[in-house]
Amino acid sequence: MKNGSTTKTTASKSAKGEAEEAGARVSADAQGSNGAGDTAEARSFIFLPPPRAEALSVPDPLNERGELVCTDETTLAPAQMRELYRWLQLTRLVEEKLVNLYRQTKVVGGVFRSLGQEATAVGTCYALRPADFITPLIRDLGAVLVKGIRPREIFAQYMAKAWGPSEGRDLNIHFGDIERGFVGPISHLGDMIPVMTGIVLAARMRKKETVAVAYIGDGGMSTGAFHEGLNFAAVQRLPLVVVAEHNWYAYSTPTRKQCAVTNLADKAAAYGIPGYVVDGNDVVACYEVMKKAAEFARAGGGAVLIEAKTYRRKGHAEHDDQRYLPEGELEAWEKRDPLDRYQRHLISNGVATQDALDEITADVRREVEEDAAWAESSPMPEAEKAAYNVFDNSNVPPAFRPKVFGRGE
Amino acid sequence: MSAAAKKEHKSNRPERGGVVTFVEAIRQGLWEEMERDPSVFLIGEDVGVYGGAFKVTDGLLDEFGDGRVIDTPISEAAIVGAACGAALMGMRPVAEFQFIDFITPAFDMLTNYAAKCRYRWGAGVAAVFRGPCGAGVHAGPFHSLNAEAFFMNTAGLKMVEPSTAYDAKGLIKAAIRDPDPVLFFEHKKLYRLPRLREEIPEDDYTVEIGKARTRREGRDLSVITFGAQVLTALDAAEELEKEGLSVEVIDLRTLAPMDREAILATARRTSKVLILHEASRTGGIGGEIAATIAEEAFEWLDAPVVRVAATDTPVPYSPPLEEYHLPQARDVLDAARKLAAY
Ligand SMILES: Cc1ncc(C[n+]2csc(CCOP(=O)(O)OP(=O)(O)O)c2C)c(N)n1
Ligand SMILES: [Mg+2]
Numbered sequence: 114m115k116n117g118s119t120t121k122t123t124a125s126k127s128a129k130g131e132a133e134e135a136g137a138r139v140s141a142d143a144q145g146s147n148g149a150g151d152t153a154e155a156r157s158f159i160f161l162p163p164p165r166a167e168a169l170s171v172p173d174p175l176n177e178r179g180e181l182v183c184t185d186e187t188t189l190a191p192a193q194m195r196e197l198y199r200w201l202q203l204t205r206l207v208e209e210k211l212v213n214l215y216r217q218t219k220v221v222g223g224v225f226r227s228l229g230q231e232a233t234a235v236g237t238c239y240a241l242r243p244a245d246f247i248t249p250l251i252r253d254l255g256a257v258l259v260k261g262i263r264p265r266e267i268f269a270q271y272m273a274k275a276w277g278p279s280e281g282r283d284l285n286i287h288f289g290d291i292e293r294g295f296v297g298p299i300s301h302l303g304d305m306i307p308v309m310t311g312i313v314l315a316a317r318m319r320k321k322e323t324v325a326v327a328y329i330g331d332g333g334m335s336t337g338a339f340h341e342g343l344n345f346a347a348v349q350r351l352p353l354v355v356v357a358e359h360n361w362y363a364y365s366t367p368t369r370k371q372c373a374v375t376n377l378a379d380k381a382a383a384y385g386i387p388g389y390v391v392d393g394n395d396v397v398a399c400y401e402v403m404k405k406a407a408e409f410a411r412a413g414g415g416a417v418l419i420e421a422k423t424y425r426r427k428g429h430a431e432h433d434d435q436r437y438l439p440e441g442e443l444e445a446w447e448k449r450d451p452l453d454r455y456q457r458h459l460i461s462n463g464v465a466t467q468d469a470l471d472e473i474t475a476d477v478r479r480e481v482e483e484d485a486a487w488a489e490s491s492p493m494p495e496a497e498k499a500a501y502n503v504f505d506n507s508n509v510p511p512a513f514r515p516k517v518f519g520r521g522e
Numbered sequence: 523m524s525a526a527a528k529k530e531h532k533s534n535r536p537e538r539g540g541v542v543t544f545v546e547a548i549r550q551g552l553w554e555e556m557e558r559d560p561s562v563f564l565i566g567e568d569v570g571v572y573g574g575a576f577k578v579t580d581g582l583l584d585e586f587g588d589g590r591v592i593d594t595p596i597s598e599a600a601i602v603g604a605a606c607g608a609a610l611m612g613m614r615p616v617a618e619f620q621f622i623d624f625i626t627p628a629f630d631m632l633t634n635y636a637a638k639c640r641y642r643w644g645a646g647v648a649a650v651f652r653g654p655c656g657a658g659v660h661a662g663p664f665h666s667l668n669a670e671a672f673f674m675n676t677a678g679l680k681m682v683e684p685s686t687a688y689d690a691k692g693l694i695k696a697a698i699r700d701p702d703p704v705l706f707f708e709h710k711k712l713y714r715l716p717r718l719r720e721e722i723p724e725d726d727y728t729v730e731i732g733k734a735r736t737r738r739e740g741r742d743l744s745v746i747t748f749g750a751q752v753l754t755a756l757d758a759a760e761e762l763e764k765e766g767l768s769v770e771v772i773d774l775r776t777l778a779p780m781d782r783e784a785i786l787a788t789a790r791r792t793s794k795v796l797i798l799h800e801a802s803r804t805g806g807i808g809g810e811i812a813a814t815i816a817e818e819a820f821e822w823l824d825a826p827v828v829r830v831a832a833t834d835t836p837v838p839y840s841p842p843l844e845e846y847h848l849p850q851a852r853d854v855l856d857a858a859r860k861l862a863a864y
Contacts, residue, residue, distance in 0.1 A: 221660045221841065273660070273840035281840025284662045300664035301624065302596055335595030337627060363596055364620075365572035371595045437571045499843035503835050512834040514846070515803070517857045518826065518864070 174395070181449065182458035183397040188404070191464045193239075197396055198459060198470060200235045201452050202477045204255035207264045210481050211271055215431060219489070221273040222284045227252040229394070229426035230360050232451035235259055236399025237326065237356050237419070240407060246294040246312050246325040248305040249286055250358065252425070253328045257286050261293045264481055268488030276491035280498065303329070303336030306355065310346045313353055324352045324407045331371050332363020334380065343416060347384040350415030354406045357418060358393065360425035365437045378420035386416045393421030394451040397458070424449070533573065533581030539724035545713040547687035547722060548578055551694035552616065554726065556586055559614060562698055563590040565601055566618030575620045576654055576713055602628035602651065606636050606703075609649040614698055619653030622707060623667040636703040637678030650697045652706035655683070656750055657800060657832070657848055659711060662839035668749075668801035670777050673705060674810060680731060681777040683707040685752040688722050689775055692729030700731060709750040717753070732776050734784035740770035743794035743861050746785060746811055748774040751798050751849065758854040767862050777807060782814055789815045793824040794861050798854060803831035825864035830857050 176182045189197070208226055215224045227234065234255035238247055249256045254267065269277030270285055278288040289297040296312065298305050309325040316323035329339060334357055346353040357377040361368055374380055381388025387409070391402040399421060406417040424446040428435045435443075459465040500511035536542075536550045556562045563586075564579055570593040573580030583591040594601050598619065605615035619625050625632070632651065640646045657666035673679050680702055684690040690708070697704040712718055737752060738759050745755040752773045759769035772788050774781065789795050795815055797808040808829040815827050830849045838844050 222662060222839065275840075279839075281843050282663070282836075282838045284839045287662070287664075300662075301627065303627075332596040335597045335600075337597070337599050364568045364575070366568055366593050366595075370593050493842050494840050496842040496846040499835060499838050499846040500833060514833050514853070517828055517830075517860045 176457060176461040178461075180457050180461075181454050182461055183395045183455055184392075184401070185462075187397050187401060189397065189400060194397075194459060194464050195469070195473065197235065197239055197400070198455060198465070199473050199477060200239065200255060200259050201231050201396060201455060202474050203258055203264070203480070204231045204235060205452060206474075206477055206481045207258070207267060208254060210264075210268070210485050212431065214268070214272065214485065220271045222271070223430040223432065224271070225251040225285070225430050226427035227254055227425075229446055229450060230358065230421075230423040231255045232396035232455070233356065233358055233393040233399055233421040233423050234328065236396040237403040237421070240400045240403035241294075241324065241326065242407075244294060244321070244323055245407070246296060246309065246323060248296045248298055248309055248325075248327050250298060250302075250328045250330055250333070251285060252330075252358070252360075254286065256326075256328065257295060260290075260295045262290065262295060263484060265484035265487045268485050269491050272488055272491075273493065274488055274491035275494040275498075276488065281494035282499075282502070301338075302333035303338035303342070305329075306339050306342030306353075307345065308342075309353055310342050310349070310351050313346075313351045314349065317351065322352075322411050324354060324410050326354045326356060326403070326407075328356045328358060330363055331357065331359045331361070331368045331377060332366065334377060335363075335371055343384055343386075343418070346416040347386045350413065352407075352410035352413075353416045354403065354410055355416070355418050356403075357420045359420050359422050360393075362425050362429070362437075364429045364433075367437075376420055378418055381418040384416065384418070386418060387414075388418040388420065390420045390422065393423030394449045394454065396451055396455050423451075533584070535581070535585065539722050541719055541721050542687050542691075543714050543716075544684075544687045544690050544708075544718045545576065545578055547691040548694050548708065549580065549582075550722075551691040551698075552579065553582060553585070555614075555616075555695055555698045556582065556590065558726075559698075561612060562614040562616065563592065563608075564616050564618065565592040565594060565605060567594055567596055567601075567620045569593060569618050574618060576708075576710065578652075578708070578713075579618065598624055598626075598628040599631050602631040603635065605649040605651070606631065606639070606647050609647045609703075610639075610645055614648055614650075616650045616652060616698060619651065621665050621667070621710075622653040622655035622669050623664050625651070625653065625667075625669055625672075625705075629672070632679065632703070632705075633673070633676045637676050639678075640702065641678060646701045647703045648701050650694070650700075650704050650706050652694070652697075652708060654710040654713070655707040656709035656711055657837045657844065658750065660839060660841055660844060661837075663836040666837035666844075668707075668799070669705075670707065671801055671806050674778060674807050678703070679778060680704040681707065682731060682775065683709070683749045683777060684729075684775060685709070685712065685749055685773050687718050687720050689729050689735070689773075691722055692727050693731065693775065695726075696728040696731050699728065704731070707749065711750050729775070732779050732781060734772050734774045734776070734781040736770065736784075736788070737773045738769065738771040740768040740792060742768045742792060743796060743858060744770040744772060744788040744792045745796045745798055745854070745858070746772045746774065746788065747798040748777065749800065751800050754849070754851050754854055755798055758851055758858060761851075761855060762858055762862075765859075767858065769858065780810070780814075782818075785811055785814055786819050789819040789827075790822040793822050794864070795823075795827045796830060796854070796857055796861055797827065798830045798849060800832055800848060802834045803829055804834045806831050825861055828857050828861050830854055 234253040238256035238259040273281045309327040313325045378388035378390045500513045569579045570583040570591045605617040636647045747755045755771045812827040
């Protein structure tokens, strides 16, 4: 990876070429496609240094039977590969359990699925060291789990229980655990990019080789905070790796209405940092690209932008009827399911037998059920606990409800 | 979206008037203003094909096209800034925040640009900035905001928050026709509340910005409030009537510029005032109302002015915590009884 390489590719495009490309995009839009349809065939990659349209035709990795699998170019040992499978399965089954609990009205807020894009969060996070930091988006449950947050904590959060890490104060993955390198997000998209620059700024001041990874969506990248944060990381050469999860939608808004670049990674050029595109449904490729990016960042290269092309197969949240999807798009992406694909990959390559994988799945199921039961057994928080923790209560008293005419009471 | 899918979801033109919910009243108001005035347009995240996260703009894209119903990137500063610029050119933008919590990335645009244009160079920014506000639905610290106090100390922004379907339609129309920037807060609990269904007129009407409304007349004490808390106040008033207390309920409807006349009039009439709002107490707009009464109606008062509001914490997620945080009917009853007995 070399700083500035993306800038060169972009600049070498003729103005005419650009215009034609834009024209092609517009006419594709007019036909009601947002380009995701052709992704199924053409847009597949392992990791591609100059992220530009011409690089989009890297062939899908196939096994002898012609089925879609994952890339063979890997440094992962077989045991690690089986572990990766476990994380993918855990992510999916925790979410399925959450949907179950939601339908039983035990989840208080909404449920936001990562179905179809689990490989991005799991694969990239698996490439990090324990001392590295992440900040996930709502759909990066996989990364949160890989960082060592247990399913029981997630269940208790969703159910607004007292035993959840935020003790009922905030929802889903909105919490944090500095020990485990997990800085939970707030809802406001983009805000975490500047915060993560601070994490690695402090680490550098303390002579630590910490890398920070911030996950962001195709939508969240349109915020001012995203820009300010990444620009700051770039000029400071901070070891921040931003994973742009290109899942084609931000709520109902397709990417073409979000930004005018062909690849989100093209934006790297504007910051003078390397940008990479990876097949976000190939968990091995996601691992490999992060491994390189983290090494580059850790060695003093500075910030990196990785775009993972994936797809959000569920609506924005459980309530969303996805009325805005073009016909056939979902079906095309079901065929690229990251879990099915990885399972085929492991079996075709002799890394695991079906039986071994089934055993992992059964084990994961057991863990999920146990943890959900634990969370269900937690009480709800006591009402008065709402008053605590606005400030350090050893300095400032809790914010209790004041009494009427209660001076001095 | 395929033609078939689009047809299936096409939402029809709303009736004019009729029996409507709160959300339908706003949708009618937007629709009619867009029909009446071609310079009115909508801009915001997911307002087009999805019809907005709360479906306030459902069907407007099909009717008015994507030239006038604009789905934007997730860029609140761009939404507000673009609305300001378009307003300077004579357009009448209505910008939506998906949740009012997401007004904060546009804080600079609103407080520094929109609010100060007329004062600095005589250019009014005739734009509406609307969105769902309010807590009580277990949505946690980032989807429950009541933002009015953030803007109360900024001269140049009007703020409106209706509590009935009739007022919602009349005020959104008035806001769109207003020559200055208007923040329009819609409490999300009210959107589909069956209790708020009411018959509204078929004919075009507006509700004047800057005027409160007496929702219930009373003699013994006044509750001054707005938004979803009007319902809490009305319920409490009913309960207290059984105890022989006659409670007046004032719905502010407009928060800035505040209807001082109405506030002072009710204070002078009942001599005991309780201010109720859903945002945190400290620095909330209740303080401003109380100060106004203290300064200008002190001689009429028979008791200190009392505030009932949320506690000074973020809005927590878990139901028991959120209930503790928010003012409840029982808090209003308790305060009102003590005030009456003072
Ligand atoms: C600043 C800001 N504005 C609006 C929202 C409301 N909102 C929540 S999620 C979302 C869409 C996010 O899309 P994307 O960034 O692509 O992430 P994805 O949901 O696809 O993972 C929006 C608009 C928000 N959270 N933050
Ligand atoms: Mg997205």
